[in-house]
Amino acid sequence: MRKHRIINGRASRLQDCADTVVSRYRAQGYEAQQTRFTDGSADGILVQIKNAGDDGAGWFKALSGLQTCACLKLTTCGEDLSVEAMAGKWIDKIAVQVVSWVVLWPLTITSIVGMYRQGKLVENVFIDALSCLSGMD
Secondary structure, three states: EEEEEOOOOOOOOHHHHHHHHHHHHOOOOOOEEEEEEEOOOOEEEEEEEEEOOOOOOHHHHHHHHHOOEEEEEEEEEOEEEEEEEEOOHHHHHHHHHHHHHHHHEEEEEEEEEEEEHHHHHHHEEEEEHHHHOOOOO
């Protein structure tokens, strides 16, 4: 799952957008971090968001396929800003499905729920990034 859009004239808001998205998801209890990068002449920030595992159930979320992760890649393109949201760690969902079909069939349900949640997280991160950019002067 991948969503992409270029926002005209918003390259100067790169850091503001990343900070807004990170703080918004941290406030909701997610783990969020950002990393700057340079790709040729373009500057960018990669924001990673995942549901927190500090409640002692992180291993269960990973095993059952309920752990979700999304990446937001913000890249300058001259004066424009490229916004790309994508899923992370889809492979754990597939692995849980295979194991659950054979051994632990109840994990099929949690894996499907995890896939749905991951899709929603990617969608929400993308929408949040676009909405914070549209509200900036």
